[in-house]
Amino acid sequence: MKETEKGIIKLNGKAETRELGLKIADALEPGDIVALMGQLGSGKTELTKAIAEGLGVKEKVISPTFTLVKLYESGRLPLAHFDVYRLDGSDELFDAGASDIIGGRYVSIIEWADIVADMLPSDALLVHLSYGEGEEERIAEII
Numbered sequence: 001m002k003e004t005e006k007g008i009i010k011l012n013g014k015a016e017t018r019e020l021g022l023k024i025a026d027a028l029e030p031g032d033i034v035a036l037m038g039q040l041g042s043g044k045t046e047l048t049k050a051i052a053e054g055l056g057v058k059e060k061v062i063s064p065t066f067t068l069v070k071l072y073e074s075g076r077l078p079l080a081h082f083d084v085y086r087l088d089g090s091d092e093l094f095d096a097g098a099s100d101i102i103g104g105r106y107v108s109i110i111e112w113a114d115i116v117a118d119m120l121p122s123d124a125l126l127v128h129l130s131y132g133e134g135e136e137e138r139i140a141e142i143i
Contacts, residue, residue, distance in 0.1 A: 006143065008140070021051040021054055033124040034124070037112070039131070052075065063081075078106045079106060080108045081109050082108060084112045
């Protein structure tokens with residue numbers, strides 16, 4: 001992955017979340033992992049949609065909560081979008097065949113990545129999203 005700005009960023013609404021996602025997408029290379037963490041409604045799927053847009057994904061991006069993973073091939077890089085909310089840990093993720101996808105030719109975005117934190121490589125881009133002060137404000141901590 002190319003260097004991405006690290007630190008704490010205040011996001012005021014969907015437009016600024018989109019802007020961050022586009023910047024992250026610009027830095028991604030095959031095999032990169034973006035690990036998204038945060039409370040329900042903190043913006044994980046919204047950021048994923050923006051990253052997908054930045055990668056040139058043409059399909060509508062929805063959270064794969066019930067299917068675990070959704071693959072998108074239409075962008076400049078193929079995207080694997082994981083939602084591991086319903087899993088009990090990384091063993092379940094690997095049992096589902098994720099090891100064939102993660103770290104390969106796909107960029108992998110993992111929502112609820114704290115559930116599978118033990119399997120994340122040290123070079124994964126960690127993004128913790130939280131609520132800010134206003135209704136639309138979110139805080140993105142990029143590690």
